[in-house]
Amino acid sequence: xxxxxxxxxxxxxxxxxxxxxxxxxxxxxxxxxxxxxxxxxxxxxxxxxxxxxxxxxxxxxxxxxxxxxxxxxxxxxxxxxxxxxxxxxxxxxxxxxxxxxxxxxxxxxxxxxxxxxxxxxxxxxxxxxxxxxxxxxxxxxxxxxxxxxxxxxxxxxxxxxxxxxxxxxxxxxxxxxxxxxxxxxxxxxxxxxxxxxxxxxxxxxxxxxxxxxxxxxxxxxxxxxxxxxxxxxxxxxxxxxxxxxxxxxxxxxxxxxxxxxxxxxxxxxxxxxxxxxxxxxxxxxxxxxxxxxxxxxxxxxxxxxxxxxxxxxxxxx
Amino acid sequence: xxxxxxxxxxxxxxxxxxxxxxxxxxxxxxxxxxxxxxxxxxxxxxxxxxxxxxxxxxxxxxxxxxxxxxxxxxxxxxxxxxxxxxxxxxxxxxxxxxxxxxxxxxxxxxxxxxxxxxxxxxxxxxxxxxxxxxxxxxxxxxxxxxxxxxxxxxxxxxxxxxxxxxxxxxxxxxxxxxxxxxxxxxxxxxxxxxxxxxxxxxxxxxxxxxxxxxxxxxxxxxxxxxxxxxxxxxxxxxxxxxxxxxxxxxxxxxxxxxxxxxxxxxxxxxxxxxxxxxxxxxxxxxxxxxxxxxxxxxxxxxxxxxxxxxxxxxxxxxxxxxxxxxxxxxxxxxxxxxxxxxxxxxxxxxxxxxxxxxxxxxxxxxxxxxxxxxxxxxxxxxxxxxxxxxxxxxxxxxxxxxxxxxxxxxxxxxxxxxx
Numbered sequence: 190x191x192x193x194x195x196x197x198x199x200x201x202x203x204x205x206x207x208x209x210x211x212x213x214x215x216x217x218x219x220x221x222x223x224x225x226x227x228x229x230x231x232x233x234x235x236x237x238x239x240x241x242x243x244x245x246x247x248x249x250x251x252x253x254x255x256x257x258x259x260x261x262x263x264x265x266x267x268x269x270x271x272x273x274x275x276x277x278x279x280x281x282x283x284x285x286x287x288x289x290x291x292x293x294x295x296x297x298x299x300x301x302x303x304x305x306x307x308x309x310x311x312x313x314x315x316x317x318x319x320x321x322x323x324x325x326x327x328x329x330x331x332x333x334x335x336x337x338x339x340x341x342x343x344x345x346x347x348x349x350x351x352x353x354x355x356x357x358x359x360x361x362x363x364x365x366x367x368x369x370x371x372x373x374x375x376x377x378x379x380x381x382x383x384x385x386x387x388x389x390x391x392x393x394x395x396x397x398x399x400x401x402x403x404x405x406x407x408x409x410x411x412x413x414x415x416x417x418x419x420x421x422x423x424x425x426x427x428x429x430x431x432x433x434x435x436x437x438x439x440x441x442x443x444x445x446x447x448x449x450x451x452x453x454x455x456x457x458x459x460x461x462x463x464x465x466x467x468x469x470x471x472x473x474x475x476x477x478x479x480x481x482x483x484x485x486x487x488x489x490x491x492x493x494x495x496x497x498x499x500x501x502x503x504x505x506x
Numbered sequence: 507x508x509x510x511x512x513x514x515x516x517x518x519x520x521x522x523x524x525x526x527x528x529x530x531x532x533x534x535x536x537x538x539x540x541x542x543x544x545x546x547x548x549x550x551x552x553x554x555x556x557x558x559x560x561x562x563x564x565x566x567x568x569x570x571x572x573x574x575x576x577x578x579x580x581x582x583x584x585x586x587x588x589x590x591x592x593x594x595x596x597x598x599x600x601x602x603x604x605x606x607x608x609x610x611x612x613x614x615x616x617x618x619x620x621x622x623x624x625x626x627x628x629x630x631x632x633x634x635x636x637x638x639x640x641x642x643x644x645x646x647x648x649x650x651x652x653x654x655x656x657x658x659x660x661x662x663x664x665x666x667x668x669x670x671x672x673x674x675x676x677x678x679x680x681x682x683x684x685x686x687x688x689x690x691x692x693x694x695x696x697x698x699x700x701x702x703x704x705x706x707x708x709x710x711x712x713x714x715x716x717x718x719x720x721x722x723x724x725x726x727x728x729x730x731x732x733x734x735x736x737x738x739x740x741x742x743x744x745x746x747x748x749x750x751x752x753x754x755x756x757x758x759x760x761x762x763x764x765x766x767x768x769x770x771x772x773x774x775x776x777x778x779x780x781x782x783x784x785x786x787x788x789x790x791x792x793x794x795x796x797x798x799x800x801x802x803x804x805x806x807x808x809x810x811x812x813x814x815x816x817x818x819x820x821x822x823x824x825x826x827x828x829x830x831x832x833x834x835x836x837x838x839x840x841x842x843x844x845x846x847x848x849x850x851x852x853x854x855x856x857x858x859x860x861x862x863x864x865x866x867x868x869x870x871x872x873x874x875x876x877x878x879x880x881x882x883x884x885x886x887x888x889x890x891x892x893x894x895x896x897x898x899x900x901x902x903x904x905x906x907x908x909x910x911x912x913x914x915x916x917x918x919x920x921x922x923x924x925x
Binding site: 276365368 | 598697706
């Protein structure tokens with residue numbers, strides 16, 4: 190299919206001059222054809238990404254209430270929504286929780302994932318079996334993990350506290366019931382969920398590093414740590430960027446896990462931008478305020494995406 | 507060489523045109539399918555009820571009731587069940603695409619929001635009568651004086667207790683706050699707590715706080731009043747005594763029921779929708795009583811819960827009239843009794859409730875509690891959700907260390923600034 194489209198214009202060059210049809214017309218047609226191929230993708234992007242995005246921005250400047258669904262009228266109210274969201278103490282809290290949650294989760298997931306990937310990169314008996322077992326958390330739906338972890342972390346009857354108790358390690362830890370602990374517990378659960386993803390991608394990256402580099406390093410007498418720092422890490426850099434960016438995107442918008450674990454509580458201690466926009470839009474039905482928080486989330490992701498593209502470009506040079 | 511050009515030239519011309527037309531055709535088809543997907547065609551004699559009966563048993567009971575009413579009225583009634591938390595948003599989406607079902611069963615606390623938006627039809631104009639329905643329950647289905655929702659059954663909270671545990675300890679069923687505190691403390695032993703209740707960060711927790719707030723004379727419009735502070739301090743005292751688990755702040759009402767059934771709690775605050783599950787464990791001997799009150803002789807005011815059948819404004823008066831008749835049938839005395847006996851809820855209709863009391867004497871206390879119960883939206887209407895969120899945050903803060911007064915003061919500020 191591709192070869193025929195490429196060769197056809199080439200072979201047609203001479204005859205066109207001979208038959209002398211309008212060259213402009215042919216070019217226009219070709220352009221039209223090219224656009225024809227691009228059009229579905231553009232239409233898709235506009236319909237499913239462009240439209241909701243613009244709609245969300247517009248909505249954040251509107252008084253959008255349940256009544257709007259009937260009348261179709263959503264009067265513009267300037268920056269009222271933005272002002273009320275930014276004045277809400279909960280927004281500041283949620284923003285801070287989101288940052289801590291994202292940074293903590295990524296750090297934990299990445300370090301544990303990298304350590305496991307390096308570990309499994311060496312061949313040893315049952316390595317393959319163990320590696321596939323570690324994938325299991327990834328296969329469990331997020332809500333299911335959330336509900337199971339909520340039981341595990343229960344203060345009185347949870348498996349974790351019972352386990353800690355038998356070893357005399359303070360079996361009365363208020364994992365999800367203390368506002369000081371809850372965010373940490375939620376981060377720990379999210380790290381557990383994110384390890385397999387990090388491990389799989391990093392493991393794939395490790396497999397791509399030529400063995401000769403390690404041989405050369407050992408000939409030069411490099412220590413294990415030196416080899417890791419000077420061979421593994423630099424060679425793995427592109428993969429690391431991908432893992433962190435994808436991890437960031439899926440972590441910053443967290444909602445389901447928190448709803449299942451704590452519902453944003455206790456006392457709003459695990460309220461993130463994701464849960465706040467959900468609460469604004471679908472509990473209070475104040476869609477304008479929900480859209481503001483959603484836009485802030487998009488903005489954060491966009492800033493991160495710009496950094497990512499920059500990093501990629503300098504790497505290309 | 508010369509043979510090629512004539513073949514190649516049409517070939518070149520032909521290909522892009524075909525590609526363009528076929529792509530255009532596909533785009534038209536896709537967009538067309540997307541657009542037609544929105545509008546839903548209403549079928550002549552088929553009426554749709556949207557509810558939240560996603561549980562197998564409830565779905566079956568409702569289907570049976572709808573089949574009986576459909577047969578009586580000569581129409582087909584179809585049931586569409588979505589999770590309770592999605593009824594409102596789904597109904598709103600359907601409103602904007604003009605594809606509302608003929609009947610929607612809303613949770614009574616959500617009905618005012620939909621009514622305020624102008625989405626509901628006054629049931630009285632459709633010929634529904636409220637004779638024999640207690641005034642409190644008519645109010646429960648009304649918004650700003652207009653009767654929009656017919657309740658089939660109502661529920662509220664009560665004190666459930668494990669009879670064996672209370673008998674073994676030789677204690678009476680508590681009726682006042684002091685007694686409840688003493689009894690709960692006495693019944694707390696080893697891994698077992700005296701009392702379980704839900705103070706979770708959702709409507710469940712607020713629902714459970716209201717009987718304490720209201721029985722003490724508190725008002726949801728005045729969250730930092732001494733009466734509400736006192737009620738919250740009482741919860742705090744139960745927690746400080748060790749009679750309540752610290753996990754209380756993370757429990758839903760279903761979790762509370764699990765704890766009670768597992769023997770981890772001697773008493774619990776819960777509702778009749780748990781009865782079916784409770785009865786599945788034969789070794790468990792439970793009974794119910796009214797929720798204890800602050801002082802002897804005070805009124806025990808619980809929250810009125812339950813769903814109401816509403817007729818959304820679909821712009822088709824004829825269909826709305828028939829929908830009204832379906833609602834009247836489903837919320838009629840006979841169907842109410844059947845439904846109430848199945849689901850352990852209290853019938854909304856006065857006569858049906860009296861009949862129900864005779865048939866289920868063990869839930870008598872519940873019927874008393876319902877008679878005195880109050881609707882959450884009676885005073886605030888659609889403003890309830892904001893107050894509810896502020897209140898959740900307040901009692902969770904107070905139960906995890908803050909002072910009740912400071913937490914409720916903040917809640918009151920948040921509630922008033924939000925409205």
